[in-house]
Amino acid sequence: MKKILNQMDNKLDAAQQFVDEMKKKTSHHPWRPVYHVAPPANWMNDPNGFCFFNGEYHLFYQHHPFSPEWGPMYWGHVKSKDLVFWQHLPIALAPGEAYDRDGCFSGSAIEKDGKLYLMYTGNVWTGPNHDKDLQQTQALAVSDNGVRFTKLAENPVIAAAPEGDIHPHHFRDPKVWEHEGQYYAVIGSKTKTNQGQALLFRSPDLINWEFVNVMAKGEGNFGFMWECPDFFHLDGQDVLVMSPQGMKPEGIYYHNLHQSGYVIGTLNYETGQLSHGPFQLLDYGFDFYAPQTTIDNKGRRILIAWMDMWESPMPTQTHGWAGAMTLPRLLRIENGQIVSIPVPELERLRENEVAYTQVTVEGELALEGISGDHVELELVIDAQAASRFGLKLRVNEERGEETVLTYTKDDGLVSLDRNRSGQGPGGIRQAEVPLENNQLHLRCFIDKSSVEIFINGGTTVMTARVYPSEGATGIRFFADQPVQIINLKKWDLKHAIINY
Ligand code: FRU
Known part of the structure; x- marks a missing residue:
């Protein structure tokens, strides 16, 4: 355990120093957002570990601290008391163990016994082809104060994708929640013939996981892989959010490289299957991907997404940074669809x-x-x-x-x-x-x-x-x-x- 901590600390220090040095050059550029979260310097993608812990909102994000391009993933970290004013915190996770050597990929956060747990995907490249030569497992890191994290000695806690019509390598982005005293995680997946799907797992303690079922599977034009699933109960219904890769355009819709949307339905916790209605988009613009939600102490369901799109040109890269988050959006269901508005606290920004x-x-x-x-x-x-x-x-x-x-x-x-x-x-x-x-x-x-x-x-x-x-x-x-x-x-x- 000690060894794990020390190794990660060294990598975190080096990454932090690099970002601190770089941000002297990036912080005043005219494209820097005034009230949206963006990395101090270098690369940001998906929101991760969005949670309300010890009276504050924490938001982590996929971060490459050494360049404004995607690379081996770290987890950057910001926090806020009110979802309006954000403070940057030290980088929280660094890759480097046998199971996450090439990246701490996306994941989520949950509080247990007063501690904050991050559940994420350890990514390892097993060869040169990033689509085929990869091994993805699920791992945990824990913190007492929500700032300094230690990876668990039991990692990886889910060491392989389950058997069945499940691709063995594309297996990532766990979103964890608690239901009636048990922990559940939904994990992004695809079938062996490239249909996106979401897998449901159950655990009594966050460490020992059993596969329950394929919770939902795409048919037809529903993407070749579902990234970043999220699951929650809202206004009396169950919602599965996912980011299907590669849906083809249909009329005016799905013109982005990848989409992010949801289905509304009912999860049978016994069988692990979700019966649900049609896929609907969460945002109809250009730049919205990998959304993640949390519930706060007021019982509100709040969503933040990466405000960019894969393979879209990002002119800020020449200025040493890339990526930003959407505003936090408050969700509700009305007439069979999700309605999202900026959290009301944002009115504090007005003058x-x-x-x-x-x-x-x-x-x-x-x-x-x-x-x-x-x-x-x-x-x-x-x-x-x-x-x-x-x-x-x-x-x-x-x-x-x-x-x-x-x-x-x-x-x-x-x-x-x-x-x-x-x-x-x-x-x-x-x-x-x-x-x-x-x-x-x-x-x-x-x-x-x-x-x-x-x-x-x-x-x-x-x-x-x-x-x-x-x-x-x-x-x-x-x-x-x-x-x-x-x-x-x-x-x-x-x-x-x-x-x-
Ligand atoms: C989604 C995604 C995730 C993965 C992460 C890697 O944008 O591809 O599936 O965990 O980004 O940075």
Whole structure:
């Protein structure tokens, strides 16, 4: 046990020193988010170990401390008292044991007997082909204070994928929870013929695990592997969240490389099978992957996702960092779907309110005091007779930069267009959004390199990374026929990351 601790400590110190040195160069770049979690320097992907422990929210993340590209995975760490202001903590996990030599991959956290346990995937490359030559097992690390972790001598606690129509090597991302005195974990998997599936395990003590069943399996266009499953009970129903890799586009949907969504149903804890309804997306934008949820002391189910997409160009890499997290979103189920809104605590970030009521827009309009690159906008638009209307964000007229959200009435679609957003990837993403009383309700969170748009009370959300020039602070409203902005509020949002 001692040896394990010392080895990890040395690796953690070296990684931390490297990041601390690098962050002197990264911390003031104009694309650094003001109120979203991002790595101090170098690479971040999936949220991991999201939990509420000893009165604080802890969020870990897949981290490569030595470059702004993905590499051997460590776990970075931030914490917050209120889901608004975040503090960076020392890197929590480093790879290096026989079972996690090439990476501490994604996983989750759970409290037991006052201690915080991280359950993660140990990744080992067994040859040069990263798709075929890998061995993935499940391991635990424990901490008294939630900051300094020790890997367990019993690791790996799940040493191999179960027998059956289960791929022996792609076996990762355990999400652990407690139910009626037993621990359960759902783990991402695929069949031998490349259909994504989720496996259910049970344990009396977190150390000894038995395989219960394939909890759910994809059929047809449902991805060749399910990464990062999550499972929870919400508003009287069971929800399985997963990130299927490689679903093919269907109409306006599934145009990202990989998707993240959920099914709603009922888990039979005896058989280990989930009966469930159709797959639905959690976010209709470009950059949303590997979401993870936690429940807090108020009984709220809160979700955070990686606000990026695999293989998408990331122009921040040339500035020494990559990756960010979405805002924490509060989930509920309504009319058979998950509705997500920013946690209400985020209102603490607001300052300098500017408000308008009853503004008519025809053609294009800018409003005094409505601009910025780290702001929240809340507005209700009465579409009246217009067939096409919307908003332009992060506008830089001189450079022709804009990120455009358009509503078109004939097909009932919202489109988010980042073809002229600045540097970085372009593209359009769309979602079907019925108007309510001919009105569209929007909450837009604009940060230095992202927009998150919550439509009609969070029934549809669209998230995108954008990389505009520094002067791109304009906001414009447009309509082909007069529309009425019934009310509009804008707030500047404060800096929320305490120590880069
Ligand atoms: C998802 C993922 C996980 C894996 C991790 C590795 O984005 O591929 O399945 O554990 O990233 O960093």
